[in-house]
Amino acid sequence: MKARFLIPFLVFVALVVFFYIGLNLKPREIPSPLIGKPAPAFNLQQLHEPDKTFSVEAMRGQVWVFNVWASWCVSCRDEHPLWVEFAQNNKLPIVGLNYKDQRPDALRWLLQLGNPYVLSVMDSEGRVGIDYGVYGVPETYVIDKQGVIRMKHIGPITPDVLTGKILPLVQELSK
Amino acid sequence: MMRALLGLLMLALAGATLAKEAAPLAEDPAVEARLKHISKELRCLVCQNETLADSQADLAKDLRREVRDKISQGLDDEQIKAYLTQRYGDFVLYRPRMTATTVLLWFGPFLLLLGAAFGVARFIKQRRRALEETPLTPEEAQRIKALLPTEQGKSV
Numbered sequence: 001m002k003a004r005f006l007i008p009f010l011v012f013v014a015l016v017v018f019f020y021i022g023l024n025l026k027p028r029e030i031p032s033p034l035i036g037k038p039a040p041a042f043n044l045q046q047l048h049e050p051d052k053t054f055s056v057e058a059m060r061g062q063v064w065v066f067n068v069w070a071s072w073c074v075s076c077r078d079e080h081p082l083w084v085e086f087a088q089n090n091k092l093p094i095v096g097l098n099y100k101d102q103r104p105d106a107l108r109w110l111l112q113l114g115n116p117y118v119l120s121v122m123d124s125e126g127r128v129g130i131d132y133g134v135y136g137v138p139e140t141y142v143i144d145k146q147g148v149i150r151m152k153h154i155g156p157i158t159p160d161v162l163t164g165k166i167l168p169l170v171q172e173l174s175k
Numbered sequence: 176m177m178r179a180l181l182g183l184l185m186l187a188l189a190g191a192t193l194a195k196e197a198a199p200l201a202e203d204p205a206v207e208a209r210l211k212h213i214s215k216e217l218r219c220l221v222c223q224n225e226t227l228a229d230s231q232a233d234l235a236k237d238l239r240r241e242v243r244d245k246i247s248q249g250l251d252d253e254q255i256k257a258y259l260t261q262r263y264g265d266f267v268l269y270r271p272r273m274t275a276t277t278v279l280l281w282f283g284p285f286l287l288l289l290g291a292a293f294g295v296a297r298f299i300k301q302r303r304r305a306l307e308e309t310p311l312t313p314e315e316a317q318r319i320k321a322l323l324p325t326e327q328g329k330s331v
Contacts, residue, residue, distance in 0.1 A: 030220065
């Protein structure tokens with residue numbers, strides 16, 4: 001009979017456990033179905049050299065980072081210094097996807113804040129963004145030598161993500 | 176005369192702007208109807224609690240454009256949904272698919288209901304047992320008779 005009085009307590013404990021798990025979930029981060037799949041192909045105009053295009057095929061055989069950015073995107077400004085520093089210290093190529101932007105704005109933005117990208121391509125219509133499942137800029141993909149997406153990070157990167165997740169993965173993939 | 180002309184000009188311009196804004200919707204009523212039907216079943220990834228049909232987010236507009244294109248290309252609803260889930264995962268579907276991970280989502284509420292019904296049934300049964308009358312044994316009847324005042328005693 002005494003067990004009866006334990007029931008409210010057990011219910012309370014169960015609720016606390018649920019809340020604890022629930023508060024640590026990130027519902028805004030939707031797991032991408034593209035991880036482990038080949039990076040969707042595209043052929044887009046380059047930002048700095050409009051008469052040239054770039055396609056995923058060109059990166060075959062090397063590990064690279066694909067970073068979605070835009071001059072209108074506020075959190076891109078947050079993460080940008082990290083990429084600039086990263087590009088100075090590492091040889092890993094970072095390709096930028098300039099998402100739904102205007103060329104003059106994008107060029108000015110890179111001039112002001114530094115250009116960590118080996119090159120950027122222009123996705124003015126946002127179509128390639130859709131192929132990559134982009135729903136919130138900035139987003140970052142790590143793509144391996146075979147052209148397979150190995151990691152996706154949604155939102156601005158932090159030093160923790162960069163040194164704790166992206167770098168180890170890149171080192172692993174570069175072997 | 177000048178005023179009347181100006182007025183006419185303004186009216187004409189007003190008509191022109193209105194016509195321009197309504198154009199994308201009026202393009203093909205059949206496509207728009209299907210777009211509306213499909214996008215009600217799809218989630219806007221930016222707002223997350225809005226359907227693709229209701230959302231005003233830029234991405235939602237782009238996705239509606241893609242869906243519109245796919246409809247024009249003659250893809251059926253399932254193919255369009257597959258196109259989006261390949262890119263954004265099952266999350267874009269407002270009606271979650273039945274998979275091993277969503278079984279609890281689909282049947283959890285019924286389990287809770289079943290549990291609650293069981294609890295209520297038990298409670299009612301217990302209460303009924305408590306309320307059931309148990310007749311007095313002859314000895315108890317005797318004792319009560321001895322304890323209670325008789326009819327004569329009461330009238331005194």
